[in-house]
Amino acid sequence: MKSIRVAVTCLLIGISFSGIAQQDLRTTGIAAKYAATIQPGTIRPWLEVLASPQMEGRETATKGQAMAASYIITQLKQAGVKPGAAGNWEQFYEMYEDTLIRGVIRIRNTDYHFGEDFITDLLESKSETIRTDQVVFAGYGISTASFNDYANVDVKGKVVLIREGVPGGLPRDYGITYNKLSAARAAGVRALLVISPHARNYRLLNKNKLRHTGIYMPGAAAEGPNLYYITPAMAAALLGKAYNDSLLDTRKGHLRIPVHVRVPIEITLDKKSNIYKPSNILGIVEGSDKKDEYVFVTAHYDHLGVQDSVLYPGADDDGSGTSAVMAIAAAFAKAKQEGNGPRRSVVFMLVSGEEKGLLGSGYYINHPLYPLSATVVDLNIDMIGRIDPAHERDTNYIYIIGDDKLSSELRPINEAANGITRFKLDYKYNDPGDPEDFYRRSDHYKFAQQNIPVIFYFNGTHSDYHQPGDTVEKIEFALLARRAQLVYYTAWEIANREARLKVDRSENNR
Ligand SMILES: [Zn+2]
Numbered sequence: 001m002k003s004i005r006v007a008v009t010c011l012l013i014g015i016s017f018s019g020i021a022q023q024d025l026r027t028t029g030i031a032a033k034y035a036a037t038i039q040p041g042t043i044r045p046w047l048e049v050l051a052s053p054q055m056e057g058r059e060t061a062t063k064g065q066a067m068a069a070s071y072i073i074t075q076l077k078q079a080g081v082k083p084g085a086a087g088n089w090e091q092f093y094e095m096y097e098d099t100l101i102r103g104v105i106r107i108r109n110t111d112y113h114f115g116e117d118f119i120t121d122l123l124e125s126k127s128e129t130i131r132t133d134q135v136v137f138a139g140y141g142i143s144t145a146s147f148n149d150y151a152n153v154d155v156k157g158k159v160v161l162i163r164e165g166v167p168g169g170l171p172r173d174y175g176i177t178y179n180k181l182s183a184a185r186a187a188g189v190r191a192l193l194v195i196s197p198h199a200r201n202y203r204l205l206n207k208n209k210l211r212h213t214g215i216y217m218p219g220a221a222a223e224g225p226n227l228y229y230i231t232p233a234m235a236a237a238l239l240g241k242a243y244n245d246s247l248l249d250t251r252k253g254h255l256r257i258p259v260h261v262r263v264p265i266e267i268t269l270d271k272k273s274n275i276y277k278p279s280n281i282l283g284i285v286e287g288s289d290k291k292d293e294y295v296f297v298t299a300h301y302d303h304l305g306v307q308d309s310v311l312y313p314g315a316d317d318d319g320s321g322t323s324a325v326m327a328i329a330a331a332f333a334k335a336k337q338e339g340n341g342p343r344r345s346v347v348f349m350l351v352s353g354e355e356k357g358l359l360g361s362g363y364y365i366n367h368p369l370y371p372l373s374a375t376v377v378d379l380n381i382d383m384i385g386r387i388d389p390a391h392e393r394d395t396n397y398i399y400i401i402g403d404d405k406l407s408s409e410l411r412p413i414n415e416a417a418n419g420i421t422r423f424k425l426d427y428k429y430n431d432p433g434d435p436e437d438f439y440r441r442s443d444h445y446k447f448a449q450q451n452i453p454v455i456f457y458f459n460g461t462h463s464d465y466h467q468p469g470d471t472v473e474k475i476e477f478a479l480l481a482r483r484a485q486l487v488y489y490t491a492w493e494i495a496n497r498e499a500r501l502k503v504d505r506s507e508n509n510r
Contacts, residue, residue, distance in 0.1 A: 059305025
């Protein structure tokens, strides 16, 4: 099956290439000359490096990501692309990663330890030392219009003890931790201790994972107070002799605990933050008479890195999009060198942080280097080097997502471009009711939220999606190059047409 597929694809490329060239001379003129530079042979060596073990899976804020960035920049430079981040190639942003140094709660003269007697989410908690001789019991810690545990008790600046869940008859969402934390914050609670029957199992948890936050963006951490889940045994120690472990199992109905508990308690949580500076890479081919309008072509160059010593090469996700954007950039740069540069500026942005939640593109949108109001479109490529199970029989396809949401002109332009590349454009995932919701799952969505029209080019998922098996040997390079040509033709048209792409639809009406 595979060899036949490859043969057919090669046939299509090989034979149709001269056909394309002839047709283009009539329809899009010189565009085809530079499209012809976007070839499997151009893309393959780049992607082989990006997906190699040397790049360590390109996880954001790691050495692998930084090496990938410098490799990409070197290639863009060689291709004649200019730096696009205010004279530099990279837009840096900060990310943090916290590690626990010490987590101890001393009750009377006994130390209780993080990961054994209590846990807290390091990302949501700040370093603190609290010494007090009073703990306030506030029931379930619920504060709503109809039910308020904080109504008649002063908890401002106090350490507060609550139980998990909701009393019988109340809606379950009253018990959501986030709501309880917000209520505690509003009431001025200093630290929140939650008696958790599940805390019995803390010893079984992965200590190493509990003690590190993973990489996160400033602002992602909550504003406090710290919330500590404690075992019933620890709660019993806090409350004294009259209580025992089983009495405090919060699954078992009413707890008779006085509101004010006199007990010396000292909470110490000490964590250390590492600061990293990952980057978005920006290159530009400056336009001519409309150079102050910007056509964006994007992909993410980060992936999942190395996890438990296993490499996640991310050849398709999104090495394919990254190398495609590099090839499209090189084509526009060559056109410009030969006097056929675009009228509008074309910005090639390779972001990091995508796999961590669209962080790099989110940062760019909050710190744009070109006015968003002058940004005409974002053509985003995320996974175009493979074939999904739905298209194994007819591999000449690409999913098009988001093209009709904000501009009525974009689909006709992309379809006209596809008059040259001749894919079956599959709009399945463009359906707003599709449960996969891919429209919101890659970097273009950050642009769409700003009312900038987008297209997301995508091959769908496959069994190697986010797996160590997403390797370069499985990439269909002929298909990848032709899909990149489709993006290129669409970018070419939008960059060169007389009128700016209209924004005549609303995101809400999609
Ligand atoms: Zn991914």
